[in-house]
Amino acid sequence: MSCPSAGKAVGSGEGLIHSTGLQKPSSFQLDQLRRRRCVPAELFFLLRSQPVAKMPRVTVTRRLRFNAAHRVFNPAFSDAQNEATFGKCNNPNWHGHNYVLEVSVEGDIDEATGYVLDLARLRDIAEARIIDKVDHKNFNLDVAFMKGIIPTAENIVVQFWRILEPAVAPARLTKLVLRETENNYVEYTGN
Numbered sequence: 285m286s287c288p289s290a291g292k293a294v295g296s297g298e299g300l301i302h303s304t305g306l307q308k309p310s311s312f313q314l315d316q317l318r319r320r321r322c323v324p325a326e327l328f329f330l331l332r333s334q335p336v337a338k339m340p341r342v343t344v345t346r347r348l349r350f351n352a353a354h355r356v357f358n359p360a361f362s363d364a365q366n367e368a369t370f371g372k373c374n375n376p377n378w379h380g381h382n383y384v385l386e387v388s389v390e391g392d393i394d395e396a397t398g399y400v401l402d403l404a405r406l407r408d409i410a411e412a413r414i415i416d417k418v419d420h421k422n423f424n425l426d427v428a429f430m431k432g433i434i435p436t437a438e439n440i441v442v443q444f445w446r447i448l449e450p451a452v453a454p455a456r457l458t459k460l461v462l463r464e465t466e467n468n469y470v471e472y473t474g475n
């Protein structure tokens with residue numbers, strides 16, 4: 285099969301660049317050219333190793349706050365087991381926390397806006413899908429997506445992830461931080 289650069293600088297970098305219109309050739313194009321003996325092996329590996337210019341990807345974070353009540357207990361445990369396992373958090377008459385949720389998403393910077401994702405839009409998404417459903421509510425009694433799940437911060441943050449991940453596309457949800465007290469918080473990255 286003949287070389288696509290039609291005899292001009294066959295086998296040279298000039299010929300290759302000419303043949304590909306000044307664009308970095310794709311792996312497929314390089315394989316094709318190499319099969320046609322247009323590219324010396326040294327140049328082939330040099331071009332394969334050139335870094336491709338990447339769009340800057342940036343992580344942006346929105347913090348939200350809500351208050352909610354819960355009782356952390358396992359209904360399969362005896363009262364003594366629940367007391368021993370969960371201590372104060374097992375209080376049958378509930379207790380509350382001032383939660384802080386941090387939602388981080390990553391994406392390309394939009395050339396038109398300079399944003400990865402408008403943080404006001406991220407706030408609106410998180411408020412509509414999470415905060416409005418849990419603020420001033422009881423995780424054990426009022427929150428449908430926590431039904432049958434022990435409402436530890438760990439379990440809560442995983443449920444939050446499942447709700448938010450599809451909602452922030454095309455940005456990518458990268459991390460949720462849920463602070464239950466000043467000293468205790470959990471992080472989840474979708475693993």
Ligand SMILES: [Zn+2]
Nearest residue numbers: 354373379381
């Ligand atoms: Zn608690």
